[in-house]
Every structure is written in structure tokens, then in C-alpha cells.
Amino acid sequence: MPELPEVETSRRGIEPHLLNKTISDITIRQHKLRWPIPKNLPALAEGKKIRQVCRRAKYLYLQLDNGCIIIHLGMSGSLRICTSKTPPEKHDHIDIRVSNGKILRLRDPRKFGCVLWTSAAINEHKLIKPLGPEPLDDKFNADYLHNKANKRQCSIKALIMNSHIVVGVGNIYASESLFKAGINPKRKAGKVSHQRLEKLVASIKVTLSESIKQGGTTLRDFTSEDGQPGYFAQKLQVYGKTGEECSACGQPIKQITQQARSTFYCSQCQK
Numbered sequence: 001m002p003e004l005p006e007v008e009t010s011r012r013g014i015e016p017h018l019l020n021k022t023i024s025d026i027t028i029r030q031h032k033l034r035w036p037i038p039k040n041l042p043a044l045a046e047g048k049k050i051r052q053v054c055r056r057a058k059y060l061y062l063q064l065d066n067g068c069i070i071i072h073l074g075m076s077g078s079l080r081i082c083t084s085k086t087p088p089e090k091h092d093h094i095d096i097r098v099s100n101g102k103i104l105r106l107r108d109p110r111k112f113g114c115v116l117w118t119s120a121a122i123n124e125h126k127l128i129k130p131l132g133p134e135p136l137d138d139k140f141n142a143d144y145l146h147n148k149a150n151k152r153q154c155s156i157k158a159l160i161m162n163s164h165i166v167v168g169v170g171n172i173y174a175s176e177s178l179f180k181a182g183i184n185p186k187r188k189a190g191k192v193s194h195q196r197l198e199k200l201v202a203s204i205k206v207t208l209s210e211s212i213k214q215g216g217t218t219l220r221d222f223t224s225e226d227g228q229p230g231y232f233a234q235k236l237q238v239y240g241k242t243g244e245e246c247s248a249c250g251q252p253i254k255q256i257t258q259q260a261r262s263t264f265y266c267s268q269c270q271k
């Protein structure tokens with residue numbers, strides 16, 4: 001599943017091809033994604049200039065003068081830049097062509113992604129409004145997290161994966177960040193000290209930044225002919241490493257289930 005670093009990598013990959021270009025036409029081959037692609041999207045967006053290519057949480061959006069095209073990659077979506085010389089394949093659901101002939105193409109085999117329109121401010125959109133701060137934003141800091149964790153009975157892992165608290169900390173990044181911070185994922189959120197939350201916030205920021213940086217090296221793939229854009233193997237220390245030796249202490253990594261998701265951790269290093 002594309003996580004925040006992949007989405008940010010996608011944004012950086014497509015931006016240079018789209019910024020300040022005018023949308024010449026939109027071809028929708030499949031309307032039925034997670035929510036239907038609005039039928040009037042071409043009428044609303046064609047002839048309009050793309051002023052910004054932005055990301056909020058795992059949503060990408062193209063800011064036009066009269067509104068935004070919001071894109072979510074769902075479980076299996078990917079974006080690429082191509083031209084009309086590349087014929088669309090089975091799961092290529094929408095093409096957004098701009099004035100220089102480049103095409104932004106969404107491929108989504110499982111159709112859990114979406115392409116939506118809003119003419120209101122993006123932050124007022126019902127999918128965006130309830131979201132917590134961006135993990136790399138200064139608003140996400142130890143004071144903020146301490147305040148949100150206060151008296152909470154949920155686990156610290158559940159807290160950092162809650163998009164109302166902070167966006168973009170997916171299952172992989174939660175396990176990895178808690179390992180870096182030395183915090184047991186089962187610990188109650190309200191029982192983690194301010195000092196340890198400070199370490200956790202820093203770990204989340206480092207883990208995500210490193211992953212984005214790593215994704216940056218694959219940017220050229222966005223225009224490659226095979227259409228397999230910039231998803232990348234991360235350097236993982238605990239995620240998926242059940243039974244392997246902890247890189248810090250040598251004890252075997254444990255796997256448990258929390259909220260129907262796998263958690264990986266070292267019971268020796270994480271208290």
C-alpha cells in the first residue's frame with residue numbers, strides 16, 4: 001500500500017511535469033473507484049492551469065484557479081507521467097493531459113483509490129478537515145502529542161496510527177519508530193512520559209524523512225516505460241523481522257497483533 005513517503009515521492013515526481021501547465025483534456029475510462037470520479041470533472045478542469053501540486057496526508061491535489069482535483073492512491077494506486085504514445089492498460093483509469101502533451105495517468109488495479117473535485121478550500125473538504133497535523137510539521141511535537149495522549153487508555157501504537165492525532169504514520173512506520181524510541185508498542189498512550197514522547201516524535205520524523213529521501217532516488221522511474229513508479233524497499237529494523245535477531249541486543253524480534261494489524265518489536269529494547 002502506498003504510504004506517506006511514497007505519496008510524497010509521487011508528488012515530487014509528477015510536480016515538474018505539471019506545474020503551471022494547462023489541463024488540455026481529461027479521459028476517464030473507469031468512473032467506479034472508491035467513490036465515483038465526478039462526471040463533470042473534465043468540464044470543470046479542462047482549460048485550467050495547475051497552480052500547485054500538493055500533498056496533505058496521503059491525498060495529492062492539483063490546485064487550479066477554480067478548485068482542486070484530489071487524488072488518493074488507495075491500496076494499489078500509482079501515478080506516472082507518460083505521453084499519448086504509451087497506450088493505456090487495463091487498470092489505467094484516468095488520464096489528465098496537459099498543454100505540453102504530458103499525461104498524468106492513474107493506475108489502480110484494486111480501485112480503492114479516488115479522484116475527486118472540490119471547488120472549496122482544500123482544508124474544508126470532508127476528507128481533509130478531520131485530519132491531524134503532518135508528521136514533519138512543527139505542529140507535531142512532544143507537547144502536542146503529550147496533550148493528546150493524556151489519560152488515553154489506547155496503546156501508544158494505536159495513538160500514533162490515529163489520523164486524527166497525526167497523519168501518515170502507517171503500520172510499518174509505527175513499528176519502526178517505536179523501536180527507534182525504545183517504547184513498547186503495547187504501553188498505554190497516557191502512561192508514556194513527555195521525555196519519551198519527545199524521543200518518539202523525533203523517531204517518527206527521522207523514519208519518514210529517511211524513507212522520503214530514499215524514494216527520491218527512484219524519481220526517474222516516474223517516466224519509465226514499464227510504468228512501475230517509485231515505490232521502494234525501506235531499511236527496516238523490526239517490521240516483518242519476526243524471529244530474527246534484534247540489531248541492538250540480539251534477542252529475537254516478536255510479532256503480536258494489535259487492532260487487527262501486525263506489530264513487530266523487541267521486548268528487550270522496548271519498555
Ligand SMILES: [Zn+2]
Nearest residue numbers: 246249266269
Ligand atoms: Zn533488542
